[in-house]
Amino acid sequence: MSNATRAPSTPFFTPANSPGAALDPTAANTPTLFRPLTIRSLTLKNRIIVAPMCTFSCEPELTSPAVGALTPFHTAHLGHLATKGVGMVMIEATAVLPVGRISPQDSGLWQDGPDSEQVRGLRSLVEFVHSQGCAVGVQLSHAGRKGSTVAPWLVPKEDANGHNSQGQHQRRTRGSLKASTTDNGWPDEVVAPTGGESMKWAPGDDAFCTPRELSVHQIQELVAAFARSARLAVSAGVDVIEVHGAHGYLIHQFLSPVTNRRTDCYGGSFENRTRLLREVLTAIRDAIPAGTPLFLRISATEWLETAPVSVDTGSWDVGSSVRLAMLLPGLGVDLLDVSSGGNHKDQQIQPHSKYQVSLAGKIRRAVRAAGLDLLVGAVGLIREAEAARDIVQGADVASDEDERENGEKEKECSPEADVVLVARQFLREPNWVFAAAKTLDVPVSLPCQFGRGLL
Template sequence: MAQDPKSLAAGQSQRQITAGVPLSIDENTPELFRPLSIRSVTLRNRICVSPTCMYSVASSGPLTGVMTPLYITTIGHNVFKGAALAMIEATGVQPNGRITPHCPGLWNDAQQTGLKSIVDFIHSQGGLCGVQLSHAGRKSSTQPPLVAQQLGKSSARASKEEGGWPDDVLGPSGGVEQSWDGKGLDPAGGYHIPRGMTELEIQDVVSNYAKAAQRAVKAGVDILEIHGAHGYLINQFLNPVTNRRTDRYGGSFENRVRLLLEAIIAVRAVIPKSMPLFVRLNCTDWTEQTEAGKKFGSWTEESTHKLIRMLPNLGVDLVDISSGGNYHSAKLNVFDGDHSHTAMALRIKKTLQEEGNKILIGTVGLITEANQARDLVQSDAKRGPGVDIISVGRQFLKEPDWVLKVASELGVEVAWPLQLERLRPGPIARI
């Protein structure tokens, strides 16, 4: 008789919960491999799986937006081999908040159940699971990148026939010039024209962040992250280039950050006090030198500093630093700018520490080498403090055993998955 998968997972968690944990910790153990406690959870090391879009869930029918076992073979596999935290990709808090029709959501029971199966597996491997709650705003209702590439585009619109919602693409401001690539109705364009949100629609989004957070808690998630970067809805509100509103959600800095602050307050109110809350932010949108940036202002590193100072009192535990993706004419995009994320994160961490602000800082972007990862987290008397966690995406897609490789290269002896012990470099273990 086949054994129940839940029993297998339970047995696995009893036998093996420590992959990626040093077998001993002394003064020579790099901070990268030291545990980090945030509220009631403890990361077994400082290496996390960055939310990486897979665009692989059903776009219609009863399983729309429901996460599949693919997530076990991707991010779950990284946890099996030692990553401390797996953050699930941008998950729509409402149907028109998804990037593509093939992105996950968290607005109904079926999606909650699908998420729980992923969470249960990650827990069975001794890891932590997070979910990045998101609304794509004017970058929604697009095709998965692979489809766009087949059409010879970097982005392609998703029509109603393709599961999209071209008439319900939202942004802080609307109109032809607010299509993300600026091409409006041009057939060569890759984005729909957004309509400016009403205040009621803004409040619905805030409410749906809270409802999705409640579902995540019921599914057993350990950590939540609010996505405020990469040109999605919250990021669109932050930058005056993309936010031309004249009501209480536009204009001044205080008005432009209002949506994010309201979402944070709403989420924090419905999740346990013991649950960590992260926010991902663009340190800069790289729009300062654009014509629009010179005319309307921009979102800069100084803006990010100002915003982060407001977050500890709202119950945010960690800010994950990234950049780009909010404007087609920006100096750099998400992928071009990723070499700068880490330097910006270190500057922010140092400034905040000097101010006595204890909020944690994470970063992401082309982290591929062992020494690089170590140095990002390691505090240094001359350079200053390191970041608290690193998030790794593309490198995990290439090397699912990256945590074990990094440990080996740094000379840190860590626990391996029991099933792989005989592959450990050195004398063959008899298992």
């Protein structure tokens, strides 16, 4: 095999691959799902992204130089999906500070220097994923009041009176457990926009830490930490930076009036509650190259509109998300990754195959109507090839929310998103991209090492 077929910039031999790319992306019958998408200087070979999935598999000991560093496990996990044809893999929530981790086993990116274990682990994953013609993103995060918890697979199971569908007795697992200092946790350093017992994830439940309120100086340090992590990620070869502003983690906690009761410039009004996010986005945009795309994940709604906890304060809802989306292009954001929920235990949510896709579609239509240049991603229970195709291409679907005055339902044919982010379906079916291509009758490139087994 000649050097012409060798993957570039990889310190070991592997053939250059680009599986999952349509052989003729401009053909009339190639669905949008398998057409390339250019975002700043990055071109994705298809519109399928592996959503960030926490695996809680990093070194937990803070005194170890390898704390928070990605390992061969992460390369095997995400690199495998890269060989199976996805356009981009997104690395799981990666803490910008040690106290920003969800659990001690979280990924982290706060160690300065090109030779730090965190940067080296990240670079190793990036090199392999790039050899497969696949882009790499990293989701930068701070857990806030949801930090210092035990990794889910370490939470002890509890006996309970429960039975599965076959009538067999089963054991239930607690949802969370506080990580003490003996568990490498930081229970006294958990922070939030507003502190105190009432601001715990579950007040009165000792499974969660009582947060303390961040000072303005600490907020400014946090903004600088996000920018530093973004710069380190780019130095390791990462293509996309995503800010985690969803699922009840710190930035979401600032956005929501349910969890942000501050009376200074970071609390109260919509402008003040979005201030931290706007400062983080601005700092990151200034810290990374102009050609590097910047994504933001939000919870479009907290599903708390009718919950007692939001009666007096209100909650973060779709209207808030639309209002935020209008600001994002001016802050240098290229794509809004639309998820939902996660900020309060009383959320009233009924998941189904369109519950978040519809949220993405509503925001996308509002952004397009305003003439703004902002891509939108949809995530959540996207399992079927046809559904993914229709999300990014458009289909005749009746919308319950867009009814005409005469009572007839308007048919919405525009796309609901520009990319799909798929998570758990890849855990069940790593071959999903190739299966989707077959279902949609799209000839795609195959990995040269084992592509013959996919024919």
